[in-house]
Amino acid sequence: MNQMAQIIVDVPTMQTNQPYTYAIPAQLTDQITPGMRVVVPFGNGSRKVQGFVVGLSEQTSFTGELKSIDSVLELHPVLNEELLKLAQWLAEETFAFQITCMYTMLPNVMRTKTKRFLHLIDEVDEQTFLELFNGQDEILFEPEQLNQSTVSKLLKLKREGKVEMTYQVSNRAKAKTMLGVTPKLSFEKYEEIRSVLPHNAHAQNKLLSYLQSILTTTVKLSEATKQSGLTTGTFTTGEHKGWLAKVPVEVYRSPNSVNRRETVTEEPFKLNTSQAAAVQQITQAVSAQKPTTFLLEGVTGSGKTEVYLQSIAHTLAAGKTAIMLVPEISLTPQMVTRVTQRFGSAVAVLHSGLSNGEKYDEWRRIEKGEAQVVVGARSAVFAPLKNIGLIIMDEEHETSYKQDETPRYHARNVALWRSQYHGAPVVLGSATPSLESRARAQKGVYQQLMLPERINHQPLPQVTVVDMRKELKQHAESNFSTQLLDALTKRIARGEQSILMLNRRGYSSFIMCRDCGFVLKCPNCDISLTLHMDTHTMKCHYCGHEEPIPHQCPNCHSDKIRYYGTGTQKVQAELEQKLPDAKVLRMDVDTTRRKGMHEKLLQQFGNHEADILLGTQMIAKGLDFPNVTLVGVLNADTGLGLPDFRASEHTFQLLTQVSGRAGRADKKGEVIVQTFNPDHYAIKLAQTQDFERFFKLEMALRHRGGYPPYYFTVQVLTSHEEEAQAAKKMLAITNWLKQKLAPDSIILGPTPQAIARVNRRYYYQIVIKYKQDPNLQPSLSEMMQGTQKLGGQGFQISIDPEPQHFM
Ligand SMILES: Nc1ncnc2c1ncn2[C@@H]1O[C@H](COP(=O)(O)OP(=O)(O)OP(=O)(O)O)[C@@H](O)[C@H]1O
Numbered sequence: 114m115n116q117m118a119q120i121i122v123d124v125p126t127m128q129t130n131q132p133y134t135y136a137i138p139a140q141l142t143d144q145i146t147p148g149m150r151v152v153v154p155f156g157n158g159s160r161k162v163q164g165f166v167v168g169l170s171e172q173t174s175f176t177g178e179l180k181s182i183d184s185v186l187e188l189h190p191v192l193n194e195e196l197l198k199l200a201q202w203l204a205e206e207t208f209a210f211q212i213t214c215m216y217t218m219l220p221n222v223m224r225t226k227t228k229r230f231l232h233l234i235d236e237v238d239e240q241t242f243l244e245l246f247n248g249q250d251e252i253l254f255e256p257e258q259l260n261q262s263t264v265s266k267l268l269k270l271k272r273e274g275k276v277e278m279t280y281q282v283s284n285r286a287k288a289k290t291m292l293g294v295t296p297k298l299s300f301e302k303y304e305e306i307r308s309v310l311p312h313n314a315h316a317q318n319k320l321l322s323y324l325q326s327i328l329t330t331t332v333k334l335s336e337a338t339k340q341s342g343l344t345t346g347t348f349t350t351g352e353h354k355g356w357l358a359k360v361p362v363e364v365y366r367s368p369n370s371v372n373r374r375e376t377v378t379e380e381p382f383k384l385n386t387s388q389a390a391a392v393q394q395i396t397q398a399v400s401a402q403k404p405t406t407f408l409l410e411g412v413t414g415s416g417k418t419e420v421y422l423q424s425i426a427h428t429l430a431a432g433k434t435a436i437m438l439v440p441e442i443s444l445t446p447q448m449v450t451r452v453t454q455r456f457g458s459a460v461a462v463l464h465s466g467l468s469n470g471e472k473y474d475e476w477r478r479i480e481k482g483e484a485q486v487v488v489g490a491r492s493a494v495f496a497p498l499k500n501i502g503l504i505i506m507d508e509e510h511e512t513s514y515k516q517d518e519t520p521r522y523h524a525r526n527v528a529l530w531r532s533q534y535h536g537a538p539v540v541l542g543s544a545t546p547s548l549e550s551r552a553r554a555q556k557g558v559y560q561q562l563m564l565p566e567r568i569n570h571q572p573l574p575q576v577t578v579v580d581m582r583k584e585l586k587q588h589a590e591s592n593f594s595t596q597l598l599d600a601l602t603k604r605i606a607r608g609e610q611s612i613l614m615l616n617r618r619g620y621s622s623f624i625m626c627r628d629c630g631f632v633l634k635c636p637n638c639d640i641s642l643t644l645h646m647d648t649h650t651m652k653c654h655y656c657g658h659e660e661p662i663p664h665q666c667p668n669c670h671s672d673k674i675r676y677y678g679t680g681t682q683k684v685q686a687e688l689e690q691k692l693p694d695a696k697v698l699r700m701d702v703d704t705t706r707r708k709g710m711h712e713k714l715l716q717q718f719g720n721h722e723a724d725i726l727l728g729t730q731m732i733a734k735g736l737d738f739p740n741v742t743l744v745g746v747l748n749a750d751t752g753l754g755l756p757d758f759r760a761s762e763h764t765f766q767l768l769t770q771v772s773g774r775a776g777r778a779d780k781k782g783e784v785i786v787q788t789f790n791p792d793h794y795a796i797k798l799a800q801t802q803d804f805e806r807f808f809k810l811e812m813a814l815r816h817r818g819g820y821p822p823y824y825f826t827v828q829v830l831t832s833h834e835e836e837a838q839a840a841k842k843m844l845a846i847t848n849w850l851k852q853k854l855a856p857d858s859i860i861l862g863p864t865p866q867a868i869a870r871v872n873r874r875y876y877y878q879i880v881i882k883y884k885q886d887p888n889l890q891p892s893l894s895e896m897m898q899g900t901q902k903l904g905g906q907g908f909q910i911s912i913d914p915e916p917q918h919f920m
């Protein structure tokens with residue numbers, strides 16, 4: 114009987130968003146399984162495309178002649194049955210193509226065209242060795258070159274566990290190359306030079322001795338400076354004089370070798386009463402395989418992490434696996450260390466700091482079942498773990514859990530889907546849950562767990578709100594109120610540390626002419642360029658356009674073109690001037706762009722190498738430094754003016770989170786919040802960190818305005834290079850949808866986006882608000898089917914379910 118395979122081909126169009134049937138060649142019968150990637154002919158000509166096998170069958174209703182599978186891309190399935198189903202659901206849920214969803218679940222090296230190798234890992238008979246492997250242990254695997262009988266033999270070897278496939282990761286070596294120094298001269302030659310060196314050339318003298326001590330070796334520059342106590346400048350001098358050479362050295366490093374502990378080194382804490390109650394409820398659900406969703410609401414510093422860790426321990430003891438999601442920015446070494454110290458080599462870590470090769474290595478450890486706990490940011494929710502017993506999502510309110518590009522999924526929804534599939538509970542944790550989640554807990558859809566007190570029994574830090582309108586009347590423009598400066602001075606005197614946050618939401622540092630008001634804008638987009646002092650350029654944060662800083666106004670030629678807005682660099686400069694003794698570390702996108710800098714800065718601060726950590730939002734979350742007793746927020750309200758109904762919620766969350774960084778150990782904490790809106794409810798309630806009252810008030814406002822969580826929302830976005838075309842198309846879509854949707858669904862718009870032109874395209878949007886609308890999903894799908902054909906006319910249309918930003 115002929116076997117057939119259902120295949121989703123890698124042709125992302127609406128028409129191909131369903132499986133196509135292909136015949137399985139006789140030689141591959143019973144060897145092709147769902148989840149495998151194959152090469153198939155597609156369309157008329159001889160075009161070959163990749164595809165995922167999603168099903169097998171013995172018959173088909175298709176009566177024409179079936180095309181058949183050419184070859185396989187791997188010898189094993191890359192997606193398991195669960196992930197295949199998840200991809201199908203995700204595609205519907207996010208209006209994306211199934212093929213896009215499948216690729217989203219795979220590590221990068223498996224998405225792109227990468228060379229594949231086959232390795233023999235066990236003995237095979239002589240004939241196979243010579244025929245298939247040319248007498249080598251490793252061969253290049255080129256599916257297009259292989260005939261089906263060879264593929265069939267290889268598949269068999271794979272099933273017998275004798276062969277393994279790997280992907281070439283080209284950037285691997287590059288990511289791990291560092292600069293090293295190597296002496297160029299002999300011991301005697303260095304003595305000779307020393308004898309004619311001026312007496313006061315101490316550094317050079319020291320360098321000569323050091324080079325003599327490392328003759329015939331190469332030492333990493335970073336180590337050489339440490340060992341010798343000399344600066345890199347001195348080594349450069351030595352290079353110019355021909356004493357030494359700088360050479361690249363390769364450093365081999367397994368992923369997070371710094372953090373991965375083979376042995377478990379940390380003992381669990383004895384839980385307090387509320388922690389124990391939470392762990393008990395969660396572990397009961399794990400044992401009963403109940404897909405309960407818990408909302409763990411615990412004030413900052415209440416020990417949520419410990420609840421996660423002990424629940425995971427229980428899950429592992431029951432022979433199951435666990436996923437712990439954290440926002441990218443709080444995936445700090447602190448966090449990773451806490452997990453790896455508890456679970457040792459059972460942990461796999463997935464985050465954007467890893468190279469593609471390292472990510473793939475971690476992914477493979479998970480897939481092979483070598484790791485049972487996965488800690489990672491958003492996309493780790495797709496980790497190919499089997500037998501999941503528990504899924505945790507820390508800081509569940511974070512908007513970074515929603516992906517900004519297709520597929521526009523929210524990790525929380527994916528977690529809930531997997532929870533149902535595995536019969537595993539989900540724990541959503543936060544000090545400031547999203548309104549959506551808190552409302553579900555209210556209705557009993559989620560089960561609420563509370564940690565109302567800090568571990569140290571200290572009250573939450575005292576928060577003082579400073580009215581900057583009054584401050585500005587008293588003294589010249591400054592980023593610092595008298596009160597905040599006093600508080601900082603006191604901390605420095607006492608040897609305690611402070612965290613200062615500059616809220617960058619809705620803020621930018623731009624250049625404006627004081628004579629004519631001209632603002633430098635991006636030529637491609639409709640927004641002002643942002644000043645970057647370290648590269649001395651003006652940059653567009655939307656399209657990446659970059660140009661030099663103008664010294665003359667391009668409009669009126671005045672030279673009074675100045676820098677506006679407050680950036681962290683400017684604050685740092687003022688801080689250095691007002692508190693010359695303070696050691697300040699600055700943490701923002703500029704100082705953390707280089708790999709590893711984020712970790713390094715936090716480590717320096719943890720080692721008390723600085724008095725003040727000055728940063729943007731990235732310092733608000735998760736940090737746990739016992740010596741920090743003061744948190745200052747320089748500008749609490751810049752985000753409040755954003756045209757977004759979540760502006761208050763985000764401001765409240767940010768202030769509460771950052772306030773929570775103070776006074777986490779024995780010493781009492783203090784928080785000073787500077788604002789121009791001291792009476793705004795989000796700021797007042799953040800002052801008392803009263804989430805429950807904020808929730809009630811904000812819910813009433815959302816109810817009145819008809820916003821989520823009272824309504825669900827979907828955004829439809831149309832763009833075109835010509836503004837009129839974009840507007841016309843959006844209007845046509847709106848009118849068409851009006852006929853289709855339920856009467857109580859509301860369409861807002863069409864309106865141009867707040868930033869109407871991005872990268873030379875104009876954007877128009879509508880937002881659909883609905884409660885229950887069975888017509889919505891099919892109508893939007895139908896719309897996408899229809900508009901796919903418009904691609905050629907320069908239109909782009911996208912759908913964003915539950916958009917996080919309404920701009
Ligand atoms: N039962 C316990 N006994 C002693 N110390 C504990 C206990 N549980 C947690 N801790 C410690 O208390 C501190 C705060 O805990 P943790 O960082 O988990 O708080 P959190 O609720 O996640 O706070 P945030 O939301 O502010 O990040 C940590 O240093 C942690 O090691």
Ligand SMILES: [Zn+2]
Nearest residue numbers: 635638653656
């Ligand atoms: Zn731009």
Ligand SMILES: [Zn+2]
Nearest residue numbers: 626629666669
């Ligand atoms: Zn001008």
